[in-house]
Amino acid sequence: MDTVALLLTLRLALVTTGILMVLAVPLAYWLAFTGSRAKVFVQAVCALPIVLPPTVLGFYLLVALGPRTAFGRVLTHLLGHPLAFSFAGLVVGSVIYSLPFAVQPLAAGFAAVDRSMLDAAATLGSGRCDRMLRVVLPLSRGSLVTASVLSFAHTVGEFGVVLMIGGNLPGATRTLSIALYDQVQDFQYAQANRTALFLLGICLVALMLLYSRRPARNARSGDLV
Amino acid sequence: MSDTPSPNPPNRPWLTVHIEHRFHHGGAGFHLHLAFAARAQRTVVFGPSGSGKSSLLRAIAGLLKPELATIQLHGVIVCNTMHGSQPRIFLPAEKRRVGLVMQDPAVFPHLTAAGNVAFALRGTEPSAQKKKVARLLEVVEAETLAERWPRQLSGGQLQRVAIARTLAANPSILLLDEPFAALDAQSRQRISQNLHQWARQRGVPVLTVTHNLEEAFVAGDEVLTLEEGRIMAQGAPEHVLSQERERLLQVLGAVPPPGPVAIPRREK
Numbered sequence: 001m002d003t004v005a006l007l008l009t010l011r012l013a014l015v016t017t018g019i020l021m022v023l024a025v026p027l028a029y030w031l032a033f034t035g036s037r038a039k040v041f042v043q044a045v046c047a048l049p050i051v052l053p054p055t056v057l058g059f060y061l062l063v064a065l066g067p068r069t070a071f072g073r074v075l076t077h078l079l080g081h082p083l084a085f086s087f088a089g090l091v092v093g094s095v096i097y098s099l100p101f102a103v104q105p106l107a108a109g110f111a112a113v114d115r116s117m118l119d120a121a122a123t124l125g126s127g128r129c130d131r132m133l134r135v136v137l138p139l140s141r142g143s144l145v146t147a148s149v150l151s152f153a154h155t156v157g158e159f160g161v162v163l164m165i166g167g168n169l170p171g172a173t174r175t176l177s178i179a180l181y182d183q184v185q186d187f188q189y190a191q192a193n194r195t196a197l198f199l200l201g202i203c204l205v206a207l208m209l210l211y212s213r214r215p216a217r218n219a220r221s222g223d224l225v
Numbered sequence: 226m227s228d229t230p231s232p233n234p235p236n237r238p239w240l241t242v243h244i245e246h247r248f249h250h251g252g253a254g255f256h257l258h259l260a261f262a263a264r265a266q267r268t269v270v271f272g273p274s275g276s277g278k279s280s281l282l283r284a285i286a287g288l289l290k291p292e293l294a295t296i297q298l299h300g301v302i303v304c305n306t307m308h309g310s311q312p313r314i315f316l317p318a319e320k321r322r323v324g325l326v327m328q329d330p331a332v333f334p335h336l337t338a339a340g341n342v343a344f345a346l347r348g349t350e351p352s353a354q355k356k357k358v359a360r361l362l363e364v365v366e367a368e369t370l371a372e373r374w375p376r377q378l379s380g381g382q383l384q385r386v387a388i389a390r391t392l393a394a395n396p397s398i399l400l401l402d403e404p405f406a407a408l409d410a411q412s413r414q415r416i417s418q419n420l421h422q423w424a425r426q427r428g429v430p431v432l433t434v435t436h437n438l439e440e441a442f443v444a445g446d447e448v449l450t451l452e453e454g455r456i457m458a459q460g461a462p463e464h465v466l467s468q469e470r471e472r473l474l475q476v477l478g479a480v481p482p483p484g485p486v487a488i489p490r491r492e493k
Contacts, residue, residue: 116331119288120387122318123325124345124394134344138335 002195004171005179012087012175013155016094020102020151021144023095028106029132046103049096058164061093065165085167090175093165094155101150109143110136146210153206157199238262239299239398239430243307244284246291257281257291257454263432267421269445269462270434277454278434279327282400285432286325287318298323298398324396324429326404330387332375338362338386339371345394361389364419366412380407385416392423399424401433405440417444442466 031043049057065083066072076082083089113136121131137144159177166173168182176195183192243260257277272278283289285296287303296304303316332341342358349357362368365385375383384407391399399420405413421444424431434451435441441448442462450457450465458465 114331116327116329117333119283119318120325120327120331120333120390121344122288123286123321123323124390125319125322126344127317127319135333139333 002174002176002179002191005174005176006198008087008171008174009156009176012090012094013152015091016098016155017102017148017151019091019095020098021148024099024102024106024147024151025132025137028103029110029136031103031107032110047100049098050100054097054158054160055164057097058093058161061089061096061161061165065089065092084165085169085173087166087172090162090166090173093161094158097158097161098151098154101154102147105143105146105150106140109140109146113139142213145213149206149210153203156202236264237300238264238297240268240285240432241295241297242281242285243295244281244291245293246280246284246289248280255454257284259451259454259456261449261456261459263430263447265445265447266425266430267444267446268430268432268449269441269447270432270449270451271436271438271441271445272434272451273436276436276451278436278451279402281451282325282327282402282432282434286323286400287316287321288325290315322395322397324391324394324399326384326388326391326399326401328403328406330380330383332378332383332386332390334375336375337371338367338373338375338378338382341375341386342389342393344390357393358389361392362386364392364423365389365416366419381409381412384408388416388420392420396429399429399431401431403435403437 027042027046031039031046062084063069064072065075067076067082072083079088083092117135117139118131121135126134157177158175159181162173162175163178163181166175166178168174168178174182176199180192180195180199183189183195240263241261242263244257246257248255248257255275255277257280259277259281270278270281280289284291284294284304285298291304291306293308294304294306295302298321302314303321305312305314332338333344336344339355339358339362342361343354346354346357358371359368362371362385365388367382367385367389370378370382370386373382375386378386384404388404401420405417408416421431423429433440433444435444445462447460448462448465449459458468460468
């Protein structure tokens with residue numbers, strides 16, 4: 001198996017999951033509790049990567065991050081190199097592509113927290129951020145695990161976005177799923193089989209990890225969801 | 226938060242409320258339309274289920290934003306959403322210093338009883354925090370429950386923890402929504418006394434809502450009767466009772482007995 005591609009894939013999945021947890025928690029909190037009219041639009045934008053062909057997303061990211069846009073030029077100037085066809089570019093693409101897999105379980109978990117808990121915390125002087133940190137997050141630990149595992153597994157399995165934005169540079173942007181594609185193109189079926197089995201195993205283990213967790217119990221009964 | 230509530234000169238209301246709010250539940254609407262000023266240290270709002278008692282408390286606490294309202298706590302406007310009023314004010318619940326104990330104790334399941342009581346004491350020095358938690362658990366006779374998790378507590382014990390937790394936040398007023406409902410009669414009396422004593426010692430006024438006639442007339446220096454979102458009467462318990470006797474009995478579904486009504490003995 002291509003160990004360089006394996007390590008790159010794992011690094012990409014870990015970095016992406018870490019960034020997603022930081023970004024998705026406040027976004028999901030806003031989605032779960034806002035009364036804003038913009039909610040539907042933001043929800044739809046967050047869910048777009050589920051239905052959008054990955055190549056479409058990859059294409060627009062390639063354009064946005066490249067020298068054709070002012071944003072891309074500023075970014076290239078700041079970093080000293082173009083973001084496209086680099087590991088950082090892959091991370092940006094992966095974060096956007098896996099966003100719904102982090103935001104949706106979190107938003108559902110946050111929305112399921114008993115409102116009376118939040119009301120009680122508010123009357124005890126706890127502000128919005130404090131309520132998120134001290135009430136909502138501890139009561140949504142199950143959703144945090146789900147969001148992390150799904151984000152990780154989904155990033156491991158990316159293909160279209162990674163190929164569009166990262167190209168296929170060994171050691172820099174060639175992930176396992178692209179290595180598998182190359183192996184098939186080169187008729188190296190034994191190697192391709194090992195890579196495919198490994199990817200299959202990672203995804204299966206991730207899902208088994210999710211489903212083996214204790215079933216959620218009602219927060220009011222005193223246990224954590 | 227300061228340790229002492231705002232001083233409240235006698236006869237100056239510690240709470241003035243004017244609320245107009247329409248709830249839409251499916252096709253049927255409910256209109257909360259009331260105005261009153263509370264001066265007595267222990268004020269009780271008595272009314273049947275569905276009369277708007279809990280909504281009134283939620284509005285005072287800042288958990289409900291009424292369509293039109295002016296609410297003042299200790300002379301400070303915390304809500305002003307009246308037409309044409311400037312500036313429009315809505316102080317969020319976390320900034321009102323209003324202690325609210327609901328019938329649903331909403332004890333945090335991820336914290337022990339002591340952890341719940343200490344929730345509002347963040348930033349307090351640990352040994353002082355521990356002492357305060359222990360003292361407040363004593364007020365509600367729950368000192369032995371400190372290390373228990375909410376799932377290990379009965380309904381009555383959860384309510385005690387919720388009361389202690391509210392007191393820990395050092396509220397400037399206390400709102401009680403049938404907080405003793407899950408307690409047996411003896412515990413109810415003792416904890417109610419402890420709670421009112423705690424409040425009296427600190428000059429914290431208490432507004433209790435109840436549908437229990439006896440509780441209304443025992444635990445209130447002043448009673449308001451609420452029906453279908455409107456205040457029907459306000460005054461000293463005996464005065465309200467005699468004035469509203471027939472109507473109250475009708476609310477309770479009883480036939481008015483001949484002669485004077487026996488007034489329950491007041492708690493001193």
